[in-house]
Amino acid sequence: MVDSSGHTEKMANLFDKLSDSYDEVGVDFFQPIAASLLKSMPPTQGERWLDIGCGRGAVLLPVAQSIGQHGLAVGIDIASGMVEHARRLALQAGLRNVEYEVDDAQSPATVKGPFDTISSSLVLFFLADPLAALRNWRPLLKPGGRIGITTFGANDPRWAEVDEVFKPHLPPEMKDARTSGKGGPFASDEGVEKLLLDSGFTEVRTESTTIKVRFADAQQWYDFTWSVGQRMMWLAIPEHSRAEVRMDAESRLVRYAEADGSITFTQGIRKTFGIRPVYQ
């Protein structure tokens, strides 16, 4: 078993700090990914749904809208700032069928199953031991219940070229945060499918999609990088070197700018699904 407490605390701090700007800088990113997941796994009236690593509710809130007043949508996240924003947004939307807990996805302690569905969008690769986490999630589903997760698929080579500027400054384990390394489980469809199979899910399958990510200008790209997990890369760079790294990134970004100054990259999204077998 991995001792993940230090890692989990780091993630909680990171996402707490960025929770006010997360999904607030005007770049469509988390909503289209959540919408794509839900298109493949439509919520039904009356479901009990658990969203793990719910953030500000990109998946959780549309689920709550869809399952109706007799359904229940539960969101857990390690960052209390994220949970507070999800709670506020749900209140603003008049949703009463949502519950939240600050809890560790590695080993959720506060939620009681069984749930009909578990979702987790762009979370698993942040965990110290994704396989152990999935093994802990499975008993929270009812037999025959479904799970759907998103991770990152193919990266736009132009975007990768911009992200290259961070690499000389990063510790080895941070170099490929989106996939946990080219040999890691998040580098391929098969790798993620194997995680689900090895944790006892069945009927495991992958769907892929690509979203377009538009930055109005280099400033918006910069703001975006501080508002998402990539913030940890900036923090790994000594403060006195950040301006230089930013200039390097922006000189690469302008090569891909449209006439109006905007830059549009693509991002592959992998959606992996499974079922808790009825006999387990």
Ligand SMILES: C[S@@+](CC[C@H](N)C(=O)[O-])C[C@H]1O[C@@H](n2cnc3c(N)ncnc32)[C@H](O)[C@@H]1O
């Ligand atoms: C990229 S965000 C995705 C949030 C949300 N699912 C969405 O699609 O917008 C990753 C989320 O995972 C959460 N997270 C990271 N490590 C976690 C852990 N150990 N337990 C629970 N949540 C965690 C973060 O706080 C953050 O809200």
